[in-house]
Amino acid sequence: MDKPSLEIDKLQYQVMTLERPKKLKILVVDDEPDNLDLLYRTFRRDFNVLKADSGVNALQVLAAEGEVAVIISDQRMPEMKGTEFLSKTVPQFPDTVRIILTGFTDIEDLVEAINAGQVYKYITKPWDPGELKAVVQRAAETYDLLKQRTEELRRAHAQMALLSVLVQVTQAASSLEETLAPIARAVSETFGAEGCILQLTDGNTLVATQGTYSDTGTIENWLSLDPLTTEAIATGQVQVSLNVLKDTKLVDAIHYQNTGVQAHLVIPISYRNQLLGVLSLQWKQPCILREDELMLINLLAQLVAIALTSSSRSHLTIL
Numbered sequence: 001m002d003k004p005s006l007e008i009d010k011l012q013y014q015v016m017t018l019e020r021p022k023k024l025k026i027l028v029v030d031d032e033p034d035n036l037d038l039l040y041r042t043f044r045r046d047f048n049v050l051k052a053d054s055g056v057n058a059l060q061v062l063a064a065e066g067e068v069a070v071i072i073s074d075q076r077m078p079e080m081k082g083t084e085f086l087s088k089t090v091p092q093f094p095d096t097v098r099i100i101l102t103g104f105t106d107i108e109d110l111v112e113a114i115n116a117g118q119v120y121k122y123i124t125k126p127w128d129p130g131e132l133k134a135v136v137q138r139a140a141e142t143y144d145l146l147k148q149r150t151e152e153l154r155r156a157h158a159q160m161a162l163l164s165v166l167v168q169v170t171q172a173a174s175s176l177e178e179t180l181a182p183i184a185r186a187v188s189e190t191f192g193a194e195g196c197i198l199q200l201t202d203g204n205t206l207v208a209t210q211g212t213y214s215d216t217g218t219i220e221n222w223l224s225l226d227p228l229t230t231e232a233i234a235t236g237q238v239q240v241s242l243n244v245l246k247d248t249k250l251v252d253a254i255h256y257q258n259t260g261v262q263a264h265l266v267i268p269i270s271y272r273n274q275l276l277g278v279l280s281l282q283w284k285q286p287c288i289l290r291e292d293e294l295m296l297i298n299l300l301a302q303l304v305a306i307a308l309t310s311s312s313r314s315h316l317t318i319l
Helices: 008-018 033-043 055-065 082-089 107-115 129-172 176-191 227-235 254-259 291-318
Strands: 025-029 048-052 070-074 097-102 121-124 195-202 205-214 239-241 263-271 274-283
Touching: 025 033, 025 055, 033 048, 033 129, 048 055, 055 070, 055 082, 070 082, 070 129, 082 097, 097 129, 121 129, 129 176, 129 291, 176 195, 176 205, 176 274, 176 291, 227 239, 227 263, 227 274, 263 291, 274 291
Parallel strands: 025 048, 025 070, 070 097, 097 121
Antiparallel strands: 195 205, 195 274, 239 263, 263 274
16 A cells, blocks of 8 residues: 555644633632632633633533533532532533532532542632642542543544445445545544535546435536646645635635635545545534544545445446
């Protein structure tokens, strides 16, 4: 097989120039305004801090804002105890790390919540700011680790699912053309793209044979007019624009404006130094690709090349 044609380091640099570090979100809940304000001021430099003055309001905040890394909640609050509130957040946000603040001895509730996995740690009031900050920092690190492991499992599943689809398509299709659309769909779903085009080439020229997939059911093929596609074919290297609106080299490419595509990745598919086609992934919003996703793209290019080559050979054997 070819040496991988994707310049991972170069592509990673392009991606990193668009990526900006973001503060993790945490939610602080306390019915006492002074305590709520103190918690906010304690963590606002290191985190994006959301506030709520009751369990009921905190649930509304989560419904509007989505998952947070850490929840810090007072235990004794009117209407709903802290442990009761935290238990309600578990089904929808299992990875969120929960900390309870308690100013009285309510061991039974705390033990039950901790044993049920609903509370990571409890802190007695009045708390020591240094101790609380250290606990929350460890909680945030725990959240990051949980999300990382969840993402690793998701990626492993995606790789296996993609490989399985490619094998099934190659074996079942009676012609090379029949393999293209199922591959486009599998690739699009793996990377969460709104659209995907797998178009074959003859030499360095796009031909009519193609497979497409769109989550809306239709997709316009303008690859022959696209500067990224032209560059990918000419160089044999992946081309990417993760924020088309800010990409000066695409300012005259009207098809992006007409279709609403705001991020585009074009992968040349080659086998033994022969260009077989190009794979276009399109998103309707700017996106970020992590290093592990770039490695998956590298694997993807090789798998698709094998699938196309195997399908072509099988069809010729049948003929």
